[in-house]
Amino acid sequence: MVREAFPIFIDWGTILGLPPALIFFTGALLIVLIRGRFQDGARQVIMIATPLVGLWNLTSLVPGEAWEYVIFDMDLSLVRVDRLSLLFGLLFHVGALLGAIYALRVKDPVQQVAALAYAGSALGAVFAGDYLTLFFFWEAMAVSSAFLVWAGDGKGAASAGTRYLIIHVASGLLLLAGALLHLTRTGGLSFDYVGLAGVEGWLIFLAFGIKAGFPFLHNWITDAYPESSPTGTVFLSMFTTKVAIYALVRGFPGTELLIYVGAVMALFPIFFAVIENDLRRVLGYSMINQIGFMVVGIGIGTDLALNGAVAHAFNEVLFKGLLFMTMGAVLLRTGTAKGSELGGLYKTMPKTAILCMVGAASISAFPLFSGFVSKAMVMAALLEGGHTWIWFGLLFASAGVFHHAGIKIPFFAFFAHDSGIRTTEPPGNMMLAMVLAAAGCIFLGSLPVYLYSLLPWTVEYTPYTYSHVMLQTQLLMFSALAFIWLKLGGIYPPELKSVNIDVEWLYRWVGPRAAKAVMGNIMFLVTNFGESIREMSGPVIDRLIKPNGSLARILSTGATILWTAAILAGFLILYLLRGAG
Amino acid sequence: MTTDETPPTAKEEKPRFLDNPRNVKGILWGFLVLCLAVVGYEIYRPLGGASGGVSGDEAEAVHHLAERAGALEFVGSFALYGFVSCVALVVLGKGLRRLAMRPEDYYDPEPTEPDEPTPTSDEAH
Numbered sequence: 001m002v003r004e005a006f007p008i009f010i011d012w013g014t015i016l017g018l019p020p021a022l023i024f025f026t027g028a029l030l031i032v033l034i035r036g037r038f039q040d041g042a043r044q045v046i047m048i049a050t051p052l053v054g055l056w057n058l059t060s061l062v063p064g065e066a067w068e069y070v071i072f073d074m075d076l077s078l079v080r081v082d083r084l085s086l087l088f089g090l091l092f093h094v095g096a097l098l099g100a101i102y103a104l105r106v107k108d109p110v111q112q113v114a115a116l117a118y119a120g121s122a123l124g125a126v127f128a129g130d131y132l133t134l135f136f137f138w139e140a141m142a143v144s145s146a147f148l149v150w151a152g153d154g155k156g157a158a159s160a161g162t163r164y165l166i167i168h169v170a171s172g173l174l175l176l177a178g179a180l181l182h183l184t185r186t187g188g189l190s191f192d193y194v195g196l197a198g199v200e201g202w203l204i205f206l207a208f209g210i211k212a213g214f215p216f217l218h219n220w221i222t223d224a225y226p227e228s229s230p231t232g233t234v235f236l237s238m239f240t241t242k243v244a245i246y247a248l249v250r251g252f253p254g255t256e257l258l259i260y261v262g263a264v265m266a267l268f269p270i271f272f273a274v275i276e277n278d279l280r281r282v283l284g285y286s287m288i289n290q291i292g293f294m295v296v297g298i299g300i301g302t303d304l305a306l307n308g309a310v311a312h313a314f315n316e317v318l319f320k321g322l323l324f325m326t327m328g329a330v331l332l333r334t335g336t337a338k339g340s341e342l343g344g345l346y347k348t349m350p351k352t353a354i355l356c357m358v359g360a361a362s363i364s365a366f367p368l369f370s371g372f373v374s375k376a377m378v379m380a381a382l383l384e385g386g387h388t389w390i391w392f393g394l395l396f397a398s399a400g401v402f403h404h405a406g407i408k409i410p411f412f413a414f415f416a417h418d419s420g421i422r423t424t425e426p427p428g429n430m431m432l433a434m435v436l437a438a439a440g441c442i443f444l445g446s447l448p449v450y451l452y453s454l455l456p457w458t459v460e461y462t463p464y465t466y467s468h469v470m471l472q473t474q475l476l477m478f479s480a481l482a483f484i485w486l487k488l489g490g491i492y493p494p495e496l497k498s499v500n501i502d503v504e505w506l507y508r509w510v511g512p513r514a515a516k517a518v519m520g521n522i523m524f525l526v527t528n529f530g531e532s533i534r535e536m537s538g539p540v541i542d543r544l545i546k547p548n549g550s551l552a553r554i555l556s557t558g559a560t561i562l563w564t565a566a567i568l569a570g571f572l573i574l575y576l577l578r579g580a581g
Numbered sequence: 582m583t584t585d586e587t588p589p590t591a592k593e594e595k596p597r598f599l600d601n602p603r604n605v606k607g608i609l610w611g612f613l614v615l616c617l618a619v620v621g622y623e624i625y626r627p628l629g630g631a632s633g634g635v636s637g638d639e640a641e642a643v644h645h646l647a648e649r650a651g652a653l654e655f656v657g658s659f660a661l662y663g664f665v666s667c668v669a670l671v672v673l674g675k676g677l678r679r680l681a682m683r684p685e686d687y688y689d690p691e692p693t694e695p696d697e698p699t700p701t702s703d704e705a706h
Binding site: 159271347395470484 | 594599612620628659668669670688689
């Protein structure tokens with residue numbers, strides 16, 4: 001009855017708790033509103049209290065519950081609670097709390113608001129039950145996180161932030177177009193399996209792929225993350241790509257293409273990571289590599305593989321967050337995160353060095369550290385599914401991870417040649433955040449049963465068997481031996497002040513120059529041959545706009561959506577080329 | 582970002598344990614011995630079915646793999662795989678550097694910055 005009377009109707013359902021996103025948006029709003037003598041302290045309290053209140057709220061959400069609303073006959077769902085959304089909900093609360101502790105001394109309200117709104121949007125996205133609600137939070141995530149990129153001190157932060165925003169808005173656009181097509185085709189918007197059967201599936205796939213850092217769409221990670229502030233990068237590393245993993249698990253489980261996409265993601269970044277000088281960019285490449293393992297797991301699509309993918313996403317937030325924290329501490333104390341400038345910091349930052357090595361051991365999947373218990377599930381699922389060659393490829397990638405993230409990062413920052421830099425450990429709040437993250441890495445790696453009990457699917461898996469431990473230990477120890485041999489033999493490439501061109505070269509170098517040349521030629525033609533062009537094009541334009549002409553036809557809804565998306569995407573690309581040039 | 586401590590300036594300091602090349606050498610030799618010991622242990626207790634049996638267990642899976650592919654059955658096979666992988670990674674990475682490396686200000690050239698010397702060429706070595 002009520003539903004028919006009003007175009008907008010909210011069904012409060014049986015939910016006892018609040019939508020998790022609402023708590024974070026309220027926190028962000030409070031930070032904006034607070035003024036006065038004690039504003040700095042009050043804002044700090046809000047930064048810490050928000051994720052804590054959120055965690056408390058999370059305990060009152062029970063799987064199976066939903067918070068639904070209706071807008072113009074569309075059944076939408078603001079909150080859908082199940083084991084999968086709860087797992088990511090818990091993860092993002094923990095991540096937001098660690099980030100807030102780490103960034104406690106940041107007094108810039110813009111960064112504080114951006115961080116809370118960003119975490120809230122990520123939570124909104126994982127609890128969204130339909131593609132339209134997802135789209136709303138998807139774009140909110142893009143806008144709020146762009147402010148964290150812009151918060152960077154370097155001269156490249158402004159343009160990197162703009163490129164980042166354009167790419168993420170474009171991803172949202174694809175998602176919207178896909179969602180609306182999905183609605184016209186199926187009559188529903190439920191955020192569930194969509195697959196690659198239709199155009200709408202491909203649009204949504206591409207939207208998720210941009211946020212997940214698929215090959216050729218990955219450069220926003222390595223472009224923006226190293227430009228953000230020491231604390232901003234920590235937040236950035238925790239949410240966006242993990243939301244993408246969550247979305248792929250919802251929309252495309254068992255899509256075989258993802259196995260190959262993921263394998264490429266796991267493999268190609270390690271080569272860039274080996275030669276990259278900026279250690280935060282090395283972590284960006286290594287993030288793509290780790291996401292590759294998750295994407296492979298989603299592609300396999302068995303319960304074991306999907307559990308592995310989400311468990312690895314959980315662990316990665318902790319260990320990659322920890323590694324970005326240690327590099328942020330180095331950047332804060334020395335003013336640089338470049339391998340060519342650093343070295344010997346263990347003398348004055350020994351605790352940070354040890355914490356960095358804990359993160360390194362975790363990402364490298366050493367036994368007793370968190371990566372070991374989650375990556376192995378994907379590897380085992382590959383063998384069960386008969387994907388032997390991909391398994392060999394990912395084994396190579398595993399050795400490569402240890403090489404660039406496990407050894408290179410701690411070695412060139414804290415050991416290697418003594419750079420002469422003498423500094424101090426980071427402030428206590430940063431240290432606390434790093435210690436908590438490191439403790440989490442060791443806890444989950446040593447007692448995986450606690451992580452496994454949270455996973456969405458029921459699977460018996462035992463990571464600590466003699467063969468698995470032996471296999472991994474041999475692989476990693478001899479990878480280290482290879483590093484030593486290559487370094488002593490002078491074969492290892494030295495850290496050099498440089499950038500390495502990647503796919504972004506197309507839109508940061510070729511594109512602007514090509515656009516400039518084309519515009520120059522057009523202007524030349526218009527100036528010199530304007531009159532004749534007008535005469536020649538007259539009949540063509542006539543034909544387009546006359547009754548029944550191509551531009552006067554009535555398009556179907558689907559075609560209109562596609563054209564609107566295409567025009568907006570075209571505008572974004574032009575802006576990207578202009579902005580980067 | 583505010584900091585409460587100011588970094589101390591560089592000063593005369595006692596040499597650390599790792600400043601002595603002999604100690605570093607000792608550590609590296611120790612590590613080599615440890616590596617060989619780990620492979621040696623595999624002779625004593627082979628990989629595969631011995632501990633397998635649990636569903637979804639990698640030991641079981643590796644055992645199947647060895648049967649199917651006829652590869653990686655020998656002692657130390659994964660050690661060799663790790664070593665060769667990393668050497669290949671670095672050699673290929675160096676090749677990539679020849680193709681991809683550009684000066685630090687490649688995307689945003691600023692000619693008036695004397696304190697930032699740029700790499701001389703596209704070639705690393």
